[in-house]
Amino acid sequence: MRIMIIGGGNVGYYLTKSLSADRHRIMIIEEDRSRCEQIASDLGSGHIEVTCGDGTDVACLREAGIFNTDVLVAVTGHDQNNLVACQLARNCFGVKQTISRVKNPKNIRVFEKLGVDSVISSTERIAGIIDRELDWTDVNRLLKDRSCNVRLRKVTVMPGSVYEHRFLKDIGLPGGLILIAVLRGDQAIIPSGSTCLEAGDIAVIWGSEEDINGTFGENREKKEIAE
Amino acid sequence: MYIIITGCGRIGSDLADRLSGEGNDVVIIDRDSGNFSRLGSGTNCMTVTGMPIDEDILKEAGIEKADALLAVTDDDNTNIMTTQIAQHLYHVPFVIARTADPEKQRALTKMNLKTVCSATLMVESMLSALKKGGTDS
Numbered sequence: 001m002r003i004m005i006i007g008g009g010n011v012g013y014y015l016t017k018s019l020s021a022d023r024h025r026i027m028i029i030e031e032d033r034s035r036c037e038q039i040a041s042d043l044g045s046g047h048i049e050v051t052c053g054d055g056t057d058v059a060c061l062r063e064a065g066i067f068n069t070d071v072l073v074a075v076t077g078h079d080q081n082n083l084v085a086c087q088l089a090r091n092c093f094g095v096k097q098t099i100s101r102v103k104n105p106k107n108i109r110v111f112e113k114l115g116v117d118s119v120i121s122s123t124e125r126i127a128g129i130i131d132r133e134l135d136w137t138d139v140n141r142l143l144k145d146r147s148c149n150v151r152l153r154k155v156t157v158m159p160g161s162v163y164e165h166r167f168l169k170d171i172g173l174p175g176g177l178i179l180i181a182v183l184r185g186d187q188a189i190i191p192s193g194s195t196c197l198e199a200g201d202i203a204v205i206w207g208s209e210e211d212i213n214g215t216f217g218e219n220r221e222k223k224e225i226a227e
Numbered sequence: 228m229y230i231i232i233t234g235c236g237r238i239g240s241d242l243a244d245r246l247s248g249e250g251n252d253v254v255i256i257d258r259d260s261g262n263f264s265r266l267g268s269g270t271n272c273m274t275v276t277g278m279p280i281d282e283d284i285l286k287e288a289g290i291e292k293a294d295a296l297l298a299v300t301d302d303d304n305t306n307i308m309t310t311q312i313a314q315h316l317y318h319v320p321f322v323i324a325r326t327a328d329p330e331k332q333r334a335l336t337k338m339n340l341k342t343v344c345s346a347t348l349m350v351e352s353m354l355s356a357l358k359k360g361g362t363d364s
Contacts (some may be wrong), residue, residue, distance in 0.1 A: 056304055058330040080280050080304040083311075084331075092334045108283055114311050 001025070004069045004095075006055030006085045008035050008077035011101060013043075015075065020047045028193045029055040029064050039098060056084040058092060066093045075099040079107050086116045152180070155216045159199040169193030176206035231256065231293045231319075233279035233309050234300030238325065240265035242297060247272045254288045256295070257300075279309045295321040303327055310340060 001024045005012050008030030020026050020043065029051045030036050036052040044050075053060035055076065066072075072089040079102050086098035099118040100111055111119040140151055157163050163171060168191055173179060182189040183202040189195060197203070205212055215222035228251045235257035244267040247253040253272035254270050257263065260276040277284035279300065290296070296313040298306035306324040313319040323341045326332045332344040 058332070058334055078304070080302070080308040083308050084304040086336065087330075088334055091338050104281065105283075107280075110282065110308075110312055110316065113315055149263065 001070045002031070002065075002068055004061075004064065004066060004070065004072045004089070007033070007079060007083070008039050008050070008073040009075070011075040013039060015073065016048060017043055017212075020045065023047065027051065027065050027069070029053055029060060031055075056081050056088065058088060061088060061093065066095065069093070069095050071095070071097045071099065072144065074098070076101075077103065079103055079111075083107075083111060083114060083116065086111075087114065090115060149210075150206065151209060151212070152186070153205050153207075153212050154183075155203045155205055155212070157197050157199055157201045162200070163197045164199050166197055167193065168195045168197070171197075174211060176211050177215060178204055180204045180206050228252070228294040229289065229292055229314075230254070231285070231288050231290060231296045233257075233296070233298045233306070234325075235262040235265055235267070236273075236299070236301060238299045239297075240267075242299065243272050244270045254293075256284060256288050276339055278305075280305055280312070282312065282316075285309075285312060290317045290319065293317070293319050295319065297325075299325040301327075303331060307331075307335065307340065314340070 003019055003024050003026050005016055005026060008028055011029065012028060012030065016026050016028050016039065022163065024047070026048045028048065030039065031052070031054055033052050036050050040050045041143055051060065051064035053063070055061065055074070067087060069089070072086060072095045072166040074085040076082055082100040082102065083202060086100050089095035090098055098116050099120065100116045102108055102111060102119055102121050105121040108119045108121055168179065179191050181204040182191050182195060182197065183204065205216070230246055230251050230253050232243050232253065232255045235243070235255050239255060239257070243255045244258045247270050255263070255266070256267055256275045256279045257273060258276065258278050260274070263274045266272065275284060275288045276324050278286065279298065290313060293313070296310060296319050298309040300306055303326045306326065309364060310322040311325040323343060324335070326335065326342045326344045327346060329344050329347045330345060332342045335342050
């Protein structure tokens with residue numbers, strides 16, 4: 001996939017590193033020249049192109065190769081810049097999927113309303129899950145198109161919930177539900193019976209809508225992975 | 228009219244002075260309260276200190292009842308985001324954003340966002356002055 005990343009701070013840097021390891025083609029735009037040089041010398045390869053400039057500038061986006069970009073990921077530290085980068089990508093250059101980081105969690109709703117496809121508010125989580133996020137969207141769409149009621153969902157373990165401090169082997173998920181992964185900070189844990197759930201963990205569950213709602217009703221994160 | 232202005236620089240403060248002078252209810256937002264000293268001594272408008280892209284700040288400024296929002300900070304992207312929040316989330320009837328970059332302005336026009344670009348205006352008035360001068364001589 002051709003992925004354009006706006007912002008070469010820590011998030012952009014590690015995102016570039018992990019996505020290029022998966023053989024995606026990465027174009028990254030960063031304003032600070034010395035930061036650009038550092039990214040190029042650390043990560044430089046045939047898969048990565050670094051452009052020094054403003055990722056919300058039409059000419060700069062063009063120069064960096066926005067045409068034929070499959071996904072644009074905006075991860076600067078300024079919400080307004082991330083929004084404009086996503087909107088220019090979609091409206092001027094026909095980029096099909098836009099993903100943005102927001103610093104102010106209240107902007108999740110704003111960004112979704114203004115046409116950004118995926119909005120992520122946690123800096124820590126973004127690098128680890130972004131690649132999977134793309135696939136999840138496709139998986140859920142695929143299942144929906146086939147009239148199948150099984151979905152992939154994220155469930156956040158809330159403080160004080162019945163699942164907090166419990167080992168998976170003691171919880172006993174009902175048949176038909178499969179716990180695929182536990183996302184904790186920037187780690188993705190492949191669960192086993194001895195995995196202990198903590199508040200703030202995000203459990204990735206595979207199962208029917210009814211079973212997930214029945215089991216995790218109060219714990220479900222409001223925003224679903226994708227519809 | 229109930230009018231919100233974001234950015235109390237040279238442009239924002241002048242707009243606030245004039246619009247409140249005409250009897251409008253004016254609220255001006257700036258992230259630096261020191262900038263409110265630019266307002267004319269006779270200007271009677273409400274001031275709110277904070278980032279204009281923060282919905283809480285916009286609500287404090289009364290966006291739910293605003294008739295118009297003029298986004299004139301010196302940051303294009305802040306103005307673009309502010310006007311879109313006003314237009315699409317709060318259905319403010321008239322919104323306009325100040326931009327510095329003519330190419331961005333063209334892109335925004337495609338997205339049905341009303342903008343004023345100082346560079347475009349400057350070029351247009353220079354050209355029309357030049358043409359006028361040309362026919363006079």
